[in-house]
Amino acid sequence: MITPDERVDPTGPEPPYQQIAEVIRRRIASREFPPNTRIPTESDLVETFEVARTTVRRAVKLLREEGLVRTVPQRGTYVAG
């Protein structure tokens, strides 16, 4: 569940896509998103954070570049094992 303090603040110091990446990072660190499981779809994240899909994709791209997740086309994005 996304708690209030994890919602995106468009007026905050960090851009939304970084805030979203940070939320997902914590989910992974806390094992709420365990290794090798799929994280929510882009559509889900769009609804959860109420942002555009491009913003969600940017956040996920960040995590991918950090090696925290891997994305499989037409399948989803998975937490690194």
Next chain:
Amino acid sequence: MITPDERVDPTGPEPPYQQIAEVIRRRIASREFPPNTRIPTESDLVETFEVARTTVRRAVKLLREEGLVRTVPQRGTYVAG
């Protein structure tokens, strides 16, 4: 039949998916698509309006949210009774 004035105008003020929803809405209102009958398949609508399936689905989703139609997986989309 889709008359010329009901074709989608990509340059119009309203996006294609809204225009398509409006066309179907009129078909329902005029009883050309009577209650409890199936509306054309997504593939049919794709050919008729010459748009992508995602666009058709978006239009139908709108109608579904309005309660005008209900979609049955693997069956089709039906006009609300």
Next chain:
DNA sequence: GTGTATTTGTTCGTATGTATC
């Protein structure tokens, strides 16, 4: 009963145009 076609569901990839800061 079997295999194929149909039809909607899901999900990511990509591109374009507009707006805002």
Next chain:
DNA sequence: CGATACATACGAACAAATACA
């Protein structure tokens, strides 16, 4: 101007269930 964000659209691939020959 560049980075960010939003809305829209097209495409592709595959899943799953139903319909049909």
